[in-house]
Amino acid sequence: MLDFLKAPENLYLILFFVVPGLVIVYVRSRFISGRTPSHTENVLGYLVLSLLYYSIILPLVEQALGIREPWVARAGTWIVLTLVGPALFGLLLGVWAQKEWGVWVADKIGLSTIHVIPAAWDWRFSKMPRGGMFVMVTLTSGERVAGLFGAKSFASSDTSERDLFLEEEYNVDGDKWEARPAKVGILIPVKEVRYVEFWEP
Numbered sequence: 001m002l003d004f005l006k007a008p009e010n011l012y013l014i015l016f017f018v019v020p021g022l023v024i025v026y027v028r029s030r031f032i033s034g035r036t037p038s039h040t041e042n043v044l045g046y047l048v049l050s051l052l053y054y055s056i057i058l059p060l061v062e063q064a065l066g067i068r069e070p071w072v073a074r075a076g077t078w079i080v081l082t083l084v085g086p087a088l089f090g091l092l093l094g095v096w097a098q099k100e101w102g103v104w105v106a107d108k109i110g111l112s113t114i115h116v117i118p119a120a121w122d123w124r125f126s127k128m129p130r131g132g133m134f135v136m137v138t139l140t141s142g143e144r145v146a147g148l149f150g151a152k153s154f155a156s157s158d159t160s161e162r163d164l165f166l167e168e169e170y171n172v173d174g175d176k177w178e179a180r181p182a183k184v185g186i187l188i189p190v191k192e193v194r195y196v197e198f199w200e201p
Contacts, residue, residue, distance in 0.1 A: 020053050020086035021046030027090025031098045032116055032126070053089050057081065098126070121162055124198070125155035134177060134199040135166060139192050146172045147186060148179075162190040 025046065054061055064081055067074045096102060097116045106113045117123040132150030139145065147166030149155070154165040169186045170177045177199075 016082060017050050018043065018046045019050075020082050021049035023083060023086035024049045024053065024090035024093065027087050028094040028097065031091075031094030050086075053086055056089075057085060060085075119159070121155065122157050124196075125149075125157075129200075134170070135164075136172070136197040136199070137164065137166075137188055138194045138197075139188075140194050141192075142194075144172070145186060145188060146170045146177065152185075156190075162193075164188045164190070164193065164196075 025042065060081065064074075064077045067077055103113055103115070115123070117126065128149060130151075132148050132153070134146065135149045136144055136146045145166070147153075147170050148168040150167050152167040156163050165185060165187050167185045168179060169184045170179055172178075
């Protein structure tokens with residue numbers, strides 16, 4: 001589709017119209033979970049984001065085009081516009097998505113939106129409080145595993161392998177949660193998970 005971008009003489013087009021979008025998507029993806037499309041699938045998305053970014057900073061682009069000498073100032077200006085600016089824009093979009101400000105705005109004007117996080121698994125584990133939460137996993141065998149999902153725990157966002165690591169396993173007796181004498185973490189493969197329950201610490 002965009003085979004002309006592969007030609008060496010069109011390298012500057014890639015630099016100015018694809019790289020900013022790529023940087024924006026990369027930085028934004030650090031703040032949300034879920035599948036990131038491959039670069040070949042997403043070239044058009046990079047181009048659209050780059051054009052959106054340039055439309056916002058158009059006055060700065062006009063000034064940058066006017067810089068001819070010294071070459072260091074010209075190069076520095078374009079590095080800022082094609083790398084640093086998109087990184088900041090991606091940061092803004094990432095925070096916007098994570099804080100769900102767009103959902104809040106849409107709700108205020110009576111609209112519903114498609115959530116940027118594609119799966120409940122990703123959404124729930126991305127919303128864990130800083131202090132962590134107690135989690136109880138019911139396995140396919142009917143057994144239950146309880147533990148603390150804290151800063152050293154991990155829930156995979158890979159759609160093909162949503163495994164779960166709890167940094168500290170707990171013994172549960174009725175409503176009583178008790179840490180094991182030895183601090184033991186546990187890895188649970190997704191194929192063993194029937195459902196997961198959450199408790200505030």
